[in-house]
Amino acid sequence: MPKSHGRVLVPFLLLLISTNMVAQKSLVFGFIVRDEISRRPDPFRHLKSYDGTYNLGDKHYWASAAFTGIHGYAIAGIWLLIGLGFGSYMIFKYFHGSSTTPVVEYPPSSYILMFSLVVLFTILAIAASSVVLAANNGFEHRVERLRQTIFDAGGDTRHTIRRVIKVLLSMQTLLSPYNSQADKMLNVITHRLRRGSITIQQFVDKTRHVSDEAIRTLYVTNIVVVTVNLVLLVCALVLLVWHWPLGFIIIIFCCWILTTLSWVLTGFDFFFHTFAEDTCSALEDFQQNPQNNSLQIILPCASSESSDKILVQIGSTVHNFITQLNYKLREVQGLGLNDNGGNSVGTRGVCDPFSGAPSYSFTPDLCPKDTIPITELKYVLSRVTCYGENSTGNCANEGRFIPQASSMILFAYTQSVEDLVEIFPDLQSLSHCSKVRQAFGNILQYQCRPFRRSAQILWSSMLSLSIIMVLLVLTWTVKAHQETGRSFDTCSITPKSS
DSSP: OTTHHHHHHHHHHHHHHHHHTOOOTTOOOOBOOOGGGTTSEEGGGTTEEOOOOBOTTOHHHHHHHHHTTHHHHHHHHHHHHHHHHHHHHHHHHHHHSOTTOOOOOOOHHHHHHHHHHHHHHHHHHHHHHHHHHHHHHHHHHHHHHHHHHHHHHHHHHHHHHHHHHHHHHHHHHHHTTTOHHHHHHHHHHHHHHHHHHHHHHHHHHHHHHHHHHHHHHHHHHHHHHHHHHHHHHHHHHHHHHHTOHHHHHHHHHHHHHHHHHHHHHHHHHHHHHHHHHHHHHHHHHHHHOTTSSTHHHHOGGGSHHHHHHHHHHHHHHHHHHHHHHHHHHHHTTTSSOOOTTOOOSOTTOBOOSBOOTTTOOBOGGGOOTTSBOGGGHHHHHHHSEEOTTSOHHHHHHHTOOEEHHHHHHHHHHHHHHHHHHHHHHHHHHHHTTHHHHHHHHHIIIIIHHHHHHHHHHHHHHHHHHHHHHHHHHHHHHHHHHHHTTOOOOTTOSSOOOO
16 A cells, blocks of 8 residues: 555656657656667767667667657758858859850750749649648647547546545544554555655646647647748749749748758658657557566556555455454344344345455455445444443343444444445556556557558658759759840740840
């Protein structure tokens, strides 16, 4: 019982972190996932292998996972350097170059070809941008659903803890006059559970805020970059028809920057995709083999041994109490344990909701018909209690053989056992981490596959957009160079004749 706080708090914190992509440096959690995680380059170790597992409290895991998007970051850097070099060259040529540069004559077919390529790549870029926006919305929806599953599990866990605390406080009130040791033990347990409940709530609030910011940042960044890119694509088509050279050059410059950003987002989206794969693979590994998993070290509920011992102790205590109680009831059987209606306590006494040794399984629905539930025992006690206002003779004639003082003590223990039986399913849920397991199962069965797929679609669509934008910007550059020094009619593809 005093260790129940640890069994509830640690696994739930693990669940919150492992599905919301928030690295808490103060907590170290691990899963055994795929071998390739340990082979990833770690920027914090001079690109040596990470040589670790899926550990959300380790900055080296996050660095190695983020490094998987290096292709996007590298291409973004190269593209930016090319743009700076090309722009510097054009500025130098403009201020120091010859003003009498000869105009090269191109056949009309070349203008038609370049125009067709520009229109084709622009249409492809618009289509890819639309796919990115749709994938971004779908991914945000999947992540939000996953987060909601986690936070619902947190709320259910806290409600369960509050129910247990309420019952334990009631037991403490009942037993404090008669058992100081039990009173102290219950006080410690309720204090730890209350502190654990507060800690969980604080962690949920903080995690909800941080994860919401991270998800919103990714979501808004993708929308802003792609939307601005869409606007510039439309503007480029208009300027292409109007043949405004300065405006076209401005569009090329802006789209060059946006292409750089899209490659950065490609790398970041791939990192997000990698993290989704790691997370779902870790949960699958835990579900398939929870006993041989690095999660076993920090998740006590993954091992049934420790929690089952406590539940067996509780079952043994209640079983022995009811066994002794029924023994006493059999001793006084026939001494007035029937009410006026003729309903007896039952030839076998009070129902024992726990089986015998060694398992002490909780089976409240399997009570024999000739027993009464423990919830009715307090009414039986009231009928056989000799209260102070009654004389001894009257009590004997009425079958009231239990003194009032003894009845009060017996009632306190009986009510405490009844309360303990009432919250035993909650204790089972907390000890076995049922809410955590249910949340894991829900994510694995219904959410991991669409979560992975949406992350992959977002990354691949952003990659496609980035590639198309590179080709489009290069085509625009060639087209701008082709039209330099030439005069066009509005909506004309080929230039005017000299």
